[in-house]
Every structure is written in structure tokens, then in C-alpha cells.
Amino acid sequence: MTDIANRRPLALKTLTTVFLVIWLIAAAFPFVWTVWGSFKVEADFFSRQSWWMAIEGTRTQAQTGSAFTLQGYEGAWIKNEFWKAAINTMIVTLSVTIISLTIGTLGGYALARSGYRYAFWILIAALVFRAMPHITLVSGYMLPFFELNIWGVLPTTIIVLVAINQPFTLWMLHSFFLSIPKDLDESAMVDGCTRFQAFRMVIMPVMWPGVITTGLFSFLLGYNDFAVTSMLLSQQNQTMVPKIASFLGSIQNEGNVMFAVAAVVSATVPLFILVLFFQRQIVSGLTAGAVKG
Amino acid sequence: MPHRTFLVFIAPSILAMVLFITLPILSVIVQSLFVQHEAVLITVENCTPFGCEKETRVDHAAMQALREERPLGQFAGFANYLNRNHLAVDEIGAILSNNQGFGDTLSRIFNLPFYRALSFTLLYCFVVTPLAMALGFAVALAVNTLPRLMKGPVIFFSLLPMIITPLVGSLILSWMFNPSGILGASLQSLTGDPGLSLRASPIMTWIVLLVYGIWTNGPFSFVVFYAGLQTVPQDTMESARIDGANRWEVTRFVIIPHLAPLATFVALVQLMDNFRVFEPIVGFSAEANATSLSWLVFNDLVGQDAQLFGSAASTSVITIAGVLILLAPVLLRTWRDFNRKAA
Numbered sequence: 001m002t003d004i005a006n007r008r009p010l011a012l013k014t015l016t017t018v019f020l021v022i023w024l025i026a027a028a029f030p031f032v033w034t035v036w037g038s039f040k041v042e043a044d045f046f047s048r049q050s051w052w053m054a055i056e057g058t059r060t061q062a063q064t065g066s067a068f069t070l071q072g073y074e075g076a077w078i079k080n081e082f083w084k085a086a087i088n089t090m091i092v093t094l095s096v097t098i099i100s101l102t103i104g105t106l107g108g109y110a111l112a113r114s115g116y117r118y119a120f121w122i123l124i125a126a127l128v129f130r131a132m133p134h135i136t137l138v139s140g141y142m143l144p145f146f147e148l149n150i151w152g153v154l155p156t157t158i159i160v161l162v163a164i165n166q167p168f169t170l171w172m173l174h175s176f177f178l179s180i181p182k183d184l185d186e187s188a189m190v191d192g193c194t195r196f197q198a199f200r201m202v203i204m205p206v207m208w209p210g211v212i213t214t215g216l217f218s219f220l221l222g223y224n225d226f227a228v229t230s231m232l233l234s235q236q237n238q239t240m241v242p243k244i245a246s247f248l249g250s251i252q253n254e255g256n257v258m259f260a261v262a263a264v265v266s267a268t269v270p271l272f273i274l275v276l277f278f279q280r281q282i283v284s285g286l287t288a289g290a291v292k293g
Numbered sequence: 294m295p296h297r298t299f300l301v302f303i304a305p306s307i308l309a310m311v312l313f314i315t316l317p318i319l320s321v322i323v324q325s326l327f328v329q330h331e332a333v334l335i336t337v338e339n340c341t342p343f344g345c346e347k348e349t350r351v352d353h354a355a356m357q358a359l360r361e362e363r364p365l366g367q368f369a370g371f372a373n374y375l376n377r378n379h380l381a382v383d384e385i386g387a388i389l390s391n392n393q394g395f396g397d398t399l400s401r402i403f404n405l406p407f408y409r410a411l412s413f414t415l416l417y418c419f420v421v422t423p424l425a426m427a428l429g430f431a432v433a434l435a436v437n438t439l440p441r442l443m444k445g446p447v448i449f450f451s452l453l454p455m456i457i458t459p460l461v462g463s464l465i466l467s468w469m470f471n472p473s474g475i476l477g478a479s480l481q482s483l484t485g486d487p488g489l490s491l492r493a494s495p496i497m498t499w500i501v502l503l504v505y506g507i508w509t510n511g512p513f514s515f516v517v518f519y520a521g522l523q524t525v526p527q528d529t530m531e532s533a534r535i536d537g538a539n540r541w542e543v544t545r546f547v548i549i550p551h552l553a554p555l556a557t558f559v560a561l562v563q564l565m566d567n568f569r570v571f572e573p574i575v576g577f578s579a580e581a582n583a584t585s586l587s588w589l590v591f592n593d594l595v596g597q598d599a600q601l602f603g604s605a606a607s608t609s610v611i612t613i614a615g616v617l618i619l620l621a622p623v624l625l626r627t628w629r630d631f632n633r634k635a636a
Contacts, residue, residue, distance in 0.1 A: 140317025
């Protein structure tokens with residue numbers, strides 16, 4: 001379209017700008033505020049007098065001698081052993097991502113290349129499974145896991161998260177595989193490859209963008225989960241999110257909300273970095289499901 | 294692809310889903326038919342120099358033995374579904390046969406835990422989904438007019454509310470809405486009511502939860518609609534303009550119809566996700582004023598002394614039924630499309 005047709009009246013232009021600015025403040029300000037506040041003492045961040053104190057750090061200055069303090073982080077990471085939870089989160093999310101992708105690419109490829117009816121029904125079943133609230137599944141696991149004595153450990157949680165993640169992974173990878181022409185693997189097989197060799201050596205090298213995108217979402221699912229990790233992990237194996245939830249119960253009464261604030265900020269940082277580096281993949285992933293699915 | 298190869302490729306996936314999704318659903322159905330054992334009581338005689346008295350207490354050893362022997366508990370049939378904490382059939386009957394008008398009936402039904410949770414869950418689903426989609430659409434239209442250089446950073450910040458861990462996101466907002474947090478305090482001084490607290494009244498709690506829902510769900514619609522906007526055929530837009538359509542008419546008659554299939558997809562995904570609303574209730578500690586079906590299950594499972602597996606399981610079964618009802622139109626349409634294609 002030409003620029004003349006696209007030129008917008010001033011009123012509309014102002015309106016869009018104002019709207020966008022308000023939206024950006026709504027989207028970003030809570031994070032900015034909480035990060036800033038995590039370096040203050042509780043009397044400032046939850047000030048009864050005025051929130052201006054959180055900006056200037058009046059009480060922080062009085063209590064610690066400087067306008068910024070690391071007390072919250074010290075309390076969370078060292079005193080309450082948040083570092084253990086961080087390591088557990090790393091183990092769980094990385095394993096979930098790797099296992100999900102390994103079995104998901106195999107399954108997604110098969111679904112994309114099979115022309116039979118049952119492939120379609122498997123996808124529909126996956127859609128239904130995708131809609132199941134996680135906590136309802138968890139209530140099915142608890143008793144059997146207690147009986148089998150595998151409750152509370154990391155491997156159980158990892159496998160459960162992989163399974164819960166599988167429907168989504170299958171759908172996404174299936175639609176990425178569909179976008180790769182069939183001729184590619186068929187000609188490889190004519191040249192003497194087995195099906196698996198064609199998959200491994202011809203298809204996978206061109207699939208990396210799709211795999212990375214799907215991997216991001218598997219990572220997010222493992223990282224953000226609360227229902228499964230809070231119910232299936234014992235106290236000493238907790239990951240970050242249930243650990244933060246347990247802070248709420250035990251710490252709020254002792255006047256150490258700032259530990260929870262610091263922990264929340266710490267748990268947010270990896271997500272920021274993820275979006276910073278993989279923004280394009282996240283956007284394309286959300287769209288791929290929508291446009292093709 | 295031959296059946297055998299297909300099976301080999303998909304086996305690990307299917308195995309994982311059958312073991313950890315299908316079997317748990319079956320396990321939930323079985324568990325929902327049982328209740329936990331009644332406490333085994335024994336009477337012991339405590340003799341002190343001042344005489345003997347009888348005391349009744351729970352026999353922990355016997356309970357332990359009973360639990361090990363039959364971990365599921367006692368068979369109860371459909372009792373779990375019908376009791377006060379679930380469908381509350383008797384209570385509903387009593388309310389319907391003896392009440393003072395429609396309002397009274399509603400408020401008394403609303404006081405039953407299951408119906409309270411159900412009404413909030415449905416409200417959350419059907420308020421948050423359309424409003425978040427509208428917000429996402431508006432943001433997408435606005436971002437689309439930005440110069441190229443600005444789009445990247447704006448999209449970055451717009452993604453944050455969606456990407457954030459739900460529990461963490463709701464905690465961040467709940468601290469801001471706290472009476473001594475920045476938004477809570479500002480609201481108090483704006484309205485001039487020092488007692489105003491978002492936790493105090495059910496309506497306020499509901500509004501805050503809905504605001505959180507729209508905040509966290511908006512970006513997903515934004516991203517999908519924004520991508521859709523890039524594919525709107527420019528020729529159609531141009532000819533509509535030449536034919537004298539104004540900006541609003543172009544949006545209404547060219548852009549919106551083009552995005553309609555995407556909107557169906559977004560609505561479906563958002564409804565599924567919003568139906569399991571759970572973390573915000575924990576994050577905002579809103580359980581006194583608002584509960585959801587998922588939260589009821591969670592609450593039964595974290596019970597301090599005894600976990601109520603039967604009760605949690607029957608809520609779960611009802612929730613799963615709810616999901617299927619929600620999905621029914623989609624499934625029916627897919628079924629019909631598929632049969633038409635096959636025919």
C-alpha cells in the first residue's frame with residue numbers, strides 16, 4: 001500500500017501511541033518495580049506511609065547504611081538454600097526438554113509422514129490430553145506413586161512432565177515436519193537409506209529451527225510448572241517454584257517477605273534472558289501452531 | 294509409511310502418554326469411588342493415683358495396618374460425588390424445596406464449595422478469554438503501525454506477562470495490590486478510603502484475579518494476531534480503501550474476517566488454559582473469596598493430616614467431564630470434517 005493511503009490522521013496516531021504506552025507500562029512496570037524493590041528492606045517495599053519510600057529507600061538507608069541491600073537475596077539463597085532449588089530446577093527443566101524433544105521428534109515425524117487414519121486420531125487424542133488440567137492428573141499419580149515408593153524424587157517428576165508435555169510437543173513438531181517436503185526423505189530412501197537413516201541424516205539437519213522452537217516451549221513448561229512439582233517432590237527435592245510457594249507459608253509470618261521477593265526476582269531472570277535471545281523463535285512457534293494447526 | 298515403522302517411531306511417545314495420562318485418568322475414576330478409612334477408635338483406661346478414667350483415641354497402629362492392606366480406602370460408590378463437598382445433591386434438593394425466592398436460592402447454592410469453585414472457574418474462563426483476545430487484537434493493530442525499529446523492543450516487553458511463571462506473575466501483582474504495596478496504597482489514597490483492601494471483599498478479589506488473567510493471557514492473542522496481520526492481503530485492503538471504506542470499515546470487513554480462523558484457535562487454546570486456573574489463587578492467597586475446580590483438587594491433596602484422595606479424585610473426574618464438554622463442539626466439528634473428507 002502506498003504511504004498516502006496509509007497515512008493516519010493525527011488523532012488516531014496519538015490514540016495508538018497513548019494506548020501502546022499504557023500497555024507497555026502495564027506489561028513491564030510490575031517487573032521493574034519488583035526488581036527495584038528486591039534490593040530494599042521490607043519497611044520500604046511494603047511501606048505503610050508512602051510508596052515513595054521504596055524509590056528513595058529511606059528505611060533501607062536507616063537500617064543498612066546504604067540505599068540498596070542484598071539482605072533479601074542473602075536470606076533466600078544462603079539461609080533458605082534457594083541454590084538447591086535452583087540446581088533442581090536446572091536438572092528438571094533440562095532433562096524434560098531433552099527427553100521431550102527426543103521422543104517428540106520421532107513421534108511427530110511418524111505422524112507427519114503416515115497417511116493412515118489412526119495418525120489423525122492420535123492427534124485428536126493428543127488435543128484432548130492437552131486440555132486436561134494438570135492437577136487432575138496429579139491426583140491420579142499420587143496414590144500409585146506412594147504405593148510404588150517412587151514419590152518425591154526428581155526422575156519421577158521429570159517423566160511425568162515429559163508425558164504431560166508430549167501432546168503439545170507432538171502437535172508442534174508434527175506441523176513443522178509437514179512443512180518439510182516429502183520428496184526429501186523419499187529420495188534419500190531411494191538412494192538406499194533406511195527410514196531411520198533418512199530421518200536422522202536428511203530430515204533432522206533441516207529441522208533444527210523447529211526443534212529449537214519446540215524445545216523453548218518444553219523448557220517453559222518444565223520451568224513454570226507448579227501443580228506437578230509442588231505435589232510430586234519432597235521437601236528436600238523442591239524446585240524453585242514450589243520453593244517460592246513454601247516461602248509464603250513459612251516466611252510471611254516472620255516478617256521476611258523480602259526473601260520471597262528476592263527469590264521471585266531470581267526465578268524471573270532466566271526467563272528474561274530466554275526471551276531476550278529467543279524472541280523470534282517464541283513468536284514463530286506461537287504462530288506456527290496457529291497458522292498451520 | 295508402513296504400520297510397523299510408524300509404530301516403532303511413535304512407540305516412546307505413546308507409551309509415555311498412556312502411562313502418565315491415560316492411566317492416571319483411569320486411576321482417578323477408580324479412586325473417586327473410594328473414601329478414606331474411618332478412624333479406628335479404641336478405648337483405653339488411664340489410671341492415675343486419683344482414679345481411672347476412660348479415654349477414646351485413634352488407634353494409629355490399626356489405621357496403619359488398614360491403610361497398608363487397602364490403600365484405596367473403603368468402597369463408597371458414588372457417595373463422593375453426591376456429598377456436600379461436591380455435587381451436594383441433598384443440599385440442593387433442600388434449598389430448592391425450601392427457599393425465599395430466587396436470590397436466596399442462588400446465594401445458598403453459591404455457598405456450597407463445589408458450586409462456588411465452578412462459578413468462579415466458568416466466570417474466569419468466559420470473561421478473561423474474550424477480553425484478553427480484544428486486548429491482544431488492539432495491541433497487535435497498534436504495534437503493526439510502529440516503525441520497524443521500534444517493533445522489536447515493544448514485542449519483547451509485550452511477551453513478558455505471558456512468559457512469566459504463573460505463580461511468580463501472580464505474586465508480583467499481588468504484592469503491588471497489597472494495601473501497603475504501590476497499587477494498593479495508591480488506590481486507597483485515590484478513593485480516600487484507608488480501609489480499602491483488595492483482599493477484604495469478594496468482588497474486589499474477583500476483579501483483581503480477572504485483571505491478572507487478562508494481563509497474562511493478552512500477549513498470546515497479541516502474538517498470534519500480529520502474525521496474522523502480516524498475512525492480510527494488501528490488494529484487498531487497497532481496493533477497499535479505493536472503494537471508499539474508512540479505516541474502521543477496513544478493519545471490520547477485511548481484517549477481522551481474515552483473522553477469524555486464528556481467533557477460533559486462540560479462543561480454544563485460551564479456554565482450555567483458563568479452565569484450569571489455579572496458580573493465581575495460590576499467588577493472590579484468594580482462597581477465602583475465590584476458588585476454582587483445580588484449587589479444590591489441590592486443597593484436598595495437600596491436606597495436613599490426611600490427604601483426601603477420594604474427594605480429590607471425584608472433583609477431578611467432574612473437571613475432566615467439564616473439559617470434554619468444553620471441547621465437544623471442536624471434537625464434533627473435526628469428526629464431521631474428517632468423515633466428509635473420507636467420504
